[in-house]
Amino acid sequence: MDYENRLVPENNLSTEHPLKEFFILLAGLTGIVIVAVVVLATLAESLALRIPFSVEERLLADTSFFSTQSATISDEEQRIENYLQKLANQLAAHMAIPAEMPLTIHYSSDDSVNAFATLGGHIVIFRGLIEHLPHENSLAMVMAHEIAHIKRRHPIVAAGRGITVTMALATLAGIGDSGAVADLVSLIGIPLTLGFSRAQEEEADEDALTALQARYGHVTGAEALFFILQEHSFAEPPPFLSTHPAADKRIAQITERQTEQPSVDSLTPLPEFFGK
Amino acid sequence: MYELIIFLVLVTLGYLIGSYVERKHFKSIREREQTYIDLLAFSVRTPPADARIGKSSLVAGSVVISIDYFKKTAAALRSFFGGRVSSYESLIDRARREALLRMKEQAKKQGANMVINVKLETSSISKGAKGQVGAVEVIAYGTGLTLT
Numbered sequence: 001m002d003y004e005n006r007l008v009p010e011n012n013l014s015t016e017h018p019l020k021e022f023f024i025l026l027a028g029l030t031g032i033v034i035v036a037v038v039v040l041a042t043l044a045e046s047l048a049l050r051i052p053f054s055v056e057e058r059l060l061a062d063t064s065f066f067s068t069q070s071a072t073i074s075d076e077e078q079r080i081e082n083y084l085q086k087l088a089n090q091l092a093a094h095m096a097i098p099a100e101m102p103l104t105i106h107y108s109s110d111d112s113v114n115a116f117a118t119l120g121g122h123i124v125i126f127r128g129l130i131e132h133l134p135h136e137n138s139l140a141m142v143m144a145h146e147i148a149h150i151k152r153r154h155p156i157v158a159a160g161r162g163i164t165v166t167m168a169l170a171t172l173a174g175i176g177d178s179g180a181v182a183d184l185v186s187l188i189g190i191p192l193t194l195g196f197s198r199a200q201e202e203e204a205d206e207d208a209l210t211a212l213q214a215r216y217g218h219v220t221g222a223e224a225l226f227f228i229l230q231e232h233s234f235a236e237p238p239p240f241l242s243t244h245p246a247a248d249k250r251i252a253q254i255t256e257r258q259t260e261q262p263s264v265d266s267l268t269p270l271p272e273f274f275g276k
Numbered sequence: 277m278y279e280l281i282i283f284l285v286l287v288t289l290g291y292l293i294g295s296y297v298e299r300k301h302f303k304s305i306r307e308r309e310q311t312y313i314d315l316l317a318f319s320v321r322t323p324p325a326d327a328r329i330g331k332s333s334l335v336a337g338s339v340v341i342s343i344d345y346f347k348k349t350a351a352a353l354r355s356f357f358g359g360r361v362s363s364y365e366s367l368i369d370r371a372r373r374e375a376l377l378r379m380k381e382q383a384k385k386q387g388a389n390m391v392i393n394v395k396l397e398t399s400s401i402s403k404g405a406k407g408q409v410g411a412v413e414v415i416a417y418g419t420g421l422t423l424t
Contacts, residue, residue, distance in 0.1 A: 003316050003324065003390075007309060012369040014362035018350060019291070021362060025353035181352045187280055241280075 026184075033172065033188045040168050041161045041196055048160030049153055053101055056156055057120040073107075079273055081107040084125060084143070087136075091144050094214035095207065097151055105143075113232040117146040119155045132228045136268035137221030141208055148207035154200045165193055197243040205250055209257055221267045223254040286345040294344030298366065305373050312380045316390040323392055323421055330424040333386055336417035337378025341371045343410050367412055372396055375416035388420030 073081065084105045092103055103121050111128035118124070123146045133139045149155065169189045173182035212219050230247045244250075323329060343351075347363040354361045375396065383391050399413035 022350045
């Protein structure tokens, strides 16, 4: 009988190190995602800017968020809101806001330490933030920052970019046999989109400082806002994973401007009915 | 950010532990193949003409091997671009050789000297479902002959 079993020749295995293949493919996928996101985001931005402001206003016209807010507001809160609106109009005069972009300020009695600008020229400022601001200059910094977002049309650009990039990444993520590609694609794509958000915040900071300079003649007191935000945020994620530039960097930008001018002793106080 | 950290930890652990386990397994496989090299196993359907068969019985060996997170991610990347999924190739190789060895072990226990009509069946690695860890299942079976 001439049968024999020989030892397995080990010819079914690859001689290449698995990590080498892994990193080459990962680099390829990362490259594709980066190119796709950057190209789509840039295209989305230029298209979003062409959407007329009146469309933004119409988009929010059907929502009840702002109308229920103003219906339940108390007299005291209304007083604060009127003051905020007046401050906004004064700052807008120094920021060359076009006439067809009306700014509507909303005061919320919620105690979150936050403020935001959204579509249609609406700005919401929360009680939690105002309670912590020491003087009008810091409040003006917040207001001018939000107005700058609206002037540069950041809300509609961010919305357009977000939708485009999310849909593109979702399409990419659906390819392949397992869910691991989806995880990878979102892990690569998300920090990229955050970079765009940070660029917007930097632009808004710069515009705000210019507005403060025009209105008050100095930018003293503007940095108070960021110290307060630092105090009230949990743990700051690393800069490449966050929507805003690092607080230290923003404070440094302000102090740099301040060293270019003589320091001012008296800052504008907030009105008495703020209850300070 | 936490998703990124969890992902990196899973992939690193998967790679380190998975490649260690695989190396050990291959070492064990090669040793046992050497041990069982005299117990002949073939896919021929009929026994050799000059064999005098005393007893015959069904012998089988099966194994289920799971993939690790690193292999899963590497395969996912590969499925995006196409080509040889070498991370799964080593898995299948291990599983088939292990299944054959277990079949030979059972044959030896039953007193058989050779196994004929050996067949292998592989169950597909469970694909797709997000979050599920895949596994490969192989069964090897044949007719064990005790020659007199």
